[in-house]
Amino acid sequence: MTAPTRTRTRFAPSPTGFIHLGNIRSALYPWAFARSTGGAFILRIEDTDLDRSTQAAVDVIIDSMSWLGLTYDEGPFYQMERMDRYRAVLAELVATGHVYPCYMSMVELDALRDRQTAAKEKPRYDGTWRPAEGKLLPAIPEGVSPVLRFKNPQHGSVEWIDKVKGEIVIRNEELDDLVIARPDGTPTYNFCVVVDDIDMAITHVIRGDDHVNNTPRQINIFKALGKQPPVYAHLPTVLNELGEKMSKRNGAKPVTQYREEGYLPDAMVNYLARLGWSHGDDEIFSREQFLQWFNLDHLGKSAAQFDEAKLRWVNAQHLKTTANEVLAALVQTQLHKRGIQADDRLAGICALFKDRCDTTVVLADWAAVFYADVYPPIAELAQHVTDAVRPAIALLAGKLAVCAWDKPAVAAAIKEVLAAHALKMPQLAMPVRVLVAGSAHTPSLDAMLALFAREKVIARLNRA
Numbered sequence: 001m002t003a004p005t006r007t008r009t010r011f012a013p014s015p016t017g018f019i020h021l022g023n024i025r026s027a028l029y030p031w032a033f034a035r036s037t038g039g040a041f042i043l044r045i046e047d048t049d050l051d052r053s054t055q056a057a058v059d060v061i062i063d064s065m066s067w068l069g070l071t072y073d074e075g076p077f078y079q080m081e082r083m084d085r086y087r088a089v090l091a092e093l094v095a096t097g098h099v100y101p102c103y104m105s106m107v108e109l110d111a112l113r114d115r116q117t118a119a120k121e122k123p124r125y126d127g128t129w130r131p132a133e134g135k136l137l138p139a140i141p142e143g144v145s146p147v148l149r150f151k152n153p154q155h156g157s158v159e160w161i162d163k164v165k166g167e168i169v170i171r172n173e174e175l176d177d178l179v180i181a182r183p184d185g186t187p188t189y190n191f192c193v194v195v196d197d198i199d200m201a202i203t204h205v206i207r208g209d210d211h212v213n214n215t216p217r218q219i220n221i222f223k224a225l226g227k228q229p230p231v232y233a234h235l236p237t238v239l240n241e242l243g244e245k246m247s248k249r250n251g252a253k254p255v256t257q258y259r260e261e262g263y264l265p266d267a268m269v270n271y272l273a274r275l276g277w278s279h280g281d282d283e284i285f286s287r288e289q290f291l292q293w294f295n296l297d298h299l300g301k302s303a304a305q306f307d308e309a310k311l312r313w314v315n316a317q318h319l320k321t322t323a324n325e326v327l328a329a330l331v332q333t334q335l336h337k338r339g340i341q342a343d344d345r346l347a348g349i350c351a352l353f354k355d356r357c358d359t360t361v362v363l364a365d366w367a368a369v370f371y372a373d374v375y376p377p378i379a380e381l382a383q384h385v386t387d388a389v390r391p392a393i394a395l396l397a398g399k400l401a402v403c404a405w406d407k408p409a410v411a412a413a414i415k416e417v418l419a420a421h422a423l424k425m426p427q428l429a430m431p432v433r434v435l436v437a438g439s440a441h442t443p444s445l446d447a448m449l450a451l452f453a454r455e456k457v458i459a460r461l462n463r464a
Contacts, residue, residue, distance in 0.1 A: 007039025008203045011065075011072070012193070014046045015057035018254040019064050021306060022208075022238035022246035025272050029235065030206040031070045032273070032294040042200055043075035048192060050080075064255035068265050069287065077200070079192050086187040089195050089225070090148065090180070098224040099180065101146035102129040103138070124176040125149070145183035150191070150221060152177050158216035163233035163296040165209070170216040178217050190214055194221040202230050206296070209234040233296050235276055239305045246306060262334065262359030263311070267318035271311045275304040284317045316358035324351040327363065334364035340371045348451050352443050366437075370452055374438040374460065384431040384440055390464050392421040392428055393435070397461040405454050411446035436460045 009030035013023060034041035043065070047053040062076065093099040104112075104125070113123035129137060130151065153172045162168050180191035187195075193214075197205065212234050222229040238246045246252045258268060266287050274283070277300060279293040319327070327350040332342050349367050357363040385393070399413040418428055429445045436457055442448050449457055 006203075007034055007037040008042065008201050009034045009039065009206060010042040010044050010197070010200065010202050011070075012044040012046050012196070012207075013061050014049060015054060015061060016049055016052035017057060017248055019057075019061050020246060020248065020252035020254060021258075021272060021275075022252065024064055024068065024070075024255050025238060025275055026206070026208055026235060027065060027070050028068070028269065028272050029233075029277070029294075029299070030204065031072075032291055033204060033206060033296060034073075036291045036294045039203070040073040041071075042077070042202070043072040044077045044079070044196060044200070045075075046079050046189070046192070048079050048186070048189065060254060060256060067256065067259050068268055074200070077196070079196070082192075082196070083187070085199070086192055086195055087185065090187060090191070093150070093180075093224060094148070096224070098151050099148050100129060100131055100151060100177075102149045102177075102179075103141055103144050103146045104128055105144065122174075127177060130177055147179045147183055148181035149177040150180045150217075150224070152217070152220055158219050160215065160219065160229065160232055162212075163204075163206075163231060164236070164299045164301060165212070165234055168212070168215075172220075175216060175220070180221075190217050191221060194218050194225070197230060198222070198225065198227050204231045204233065204296075206233045207235065209236055233299060236300060236303045238275055239303050241306060241308065243305065262330075262361035262364070263315050264318050264322060264330075264360070266322075267311075267315040270318065271314045275306065276300045284314065312358045319354050319357055319360070319363070322354070324348070324354075327354060327360065330360045331364045331367050334360055335367060335371070338364075338368060338372070340368055342367065342371060345370065345451055352447055352451065356443070369437045370456075374436070376434045376438045380434045380438075380440055384434045385464050386431075389423070389427060389431050392417050392423055393431060393461055393464045395420060396428070396432065397458050400449070400454065400461070401458050405450065407446050407450040410450045414446060431464070432461065435464055 011027040011030055013019060013027075031041045033039070043062075045058055045061070047058070058076070065072070090099065102125075109125065112126060116123045129146075130149070131137065152175050156172050158170045158172065158175075160168055178190060179188055181187050196202075215232055215234070219229045240246045240250050240252065242250070244250045255268075259265075269287055269290065270285060273285075273290050273294075277294070277298055279285070279298065282289075282293075285293070324347040328342070328346040331350060332346060335342055346367060349370055350363060353363055353366040357366065396413060396417045399416060400410065403409040403413050414425075414428065417423070418425065421428075425445075430440045432445060432449075433442045434440050436452065437448065
């Protein structure tokens, strides 16, 4: 294999449960690094845990990535479809003396670990079946299928410059001989990962720091196969709002739930990017800016804490700058869940209300009043729709019934009613808003009324 001429990164999730924000950040950074350097981003599904892996989990991974726009160039590749390749490489390692059979049973191994723990030693395999010159191995027990162990170097150290953590040095004496194939011949995780990274010519492995302990073992397997390890960047943990590691067990939500709750994919990318990376003091940025700025040199070393209030604020900023037609399509999806069919007024409604919303669900709440029935709160009606203002409301209904139906004409009608009854704008606007929109607080009254169907406005004002 020749050295790749461009960056190649990968996201390699295990489909054993739904994917949450802590997981998807481990896809965002390798995707961004590949895009920012003109490289390739590969999706690999590590599905060797047959008892827990499901197709439903795979579907959610792909759906989540698609929603966030984390497009991959190659894949998805499935490890279970590559078993023949792994076995071929295993045979190569056996032939070169890097692997040996171990017949130690789980009972024996557990007893060994118990003795080591009692002696305050680090629990580890002791090399009983590791062949060495002049060493007499135990008799092979009958009816026992061995595991295959990798013959880890016993001297020297594994060293690498991690793009997040800096220089890391692990002495080989601290590593025991890793099991790389089970008794049935099925290869194990650390071995499969190395073969995959070699075959897929991965140049940079950007993953969570829960994999740091795997890295020295994987580097030694790379070297045994005569291959150069990739560059590593181990990302700090994402914590939930209670300061615990984000996980399903600790209440993390599936990534796709944020779509249902009205978040924008570009806002999610913006927020997730800042959970462990920064570009100066920039808080709000577009996807294009993120890809222009992103590199591995500004990844944070400390754990990042998720904050839903901050996410909502970021989403609100993106809502303000999103094209009205784009928002209209998203809001229509939300309205459809409520059995509401919008029309061509929806883009204008979004334009009027988006500055006061933080999700498309909230924007849909406002849009719904233009299409569905409105039931103003009794307390608001009592406070604002009084006997003193009812004659003015009736006059406004009459004028709106015959005027041109656009913002200037509606504004003129309102002004005439204010003059006729010697009212200030809030005295008329508040009750009209409550009757028509169900809330005393809305954007500009004339702009809002002009977006309603005329007959709806007249009917609602006549309820006064």
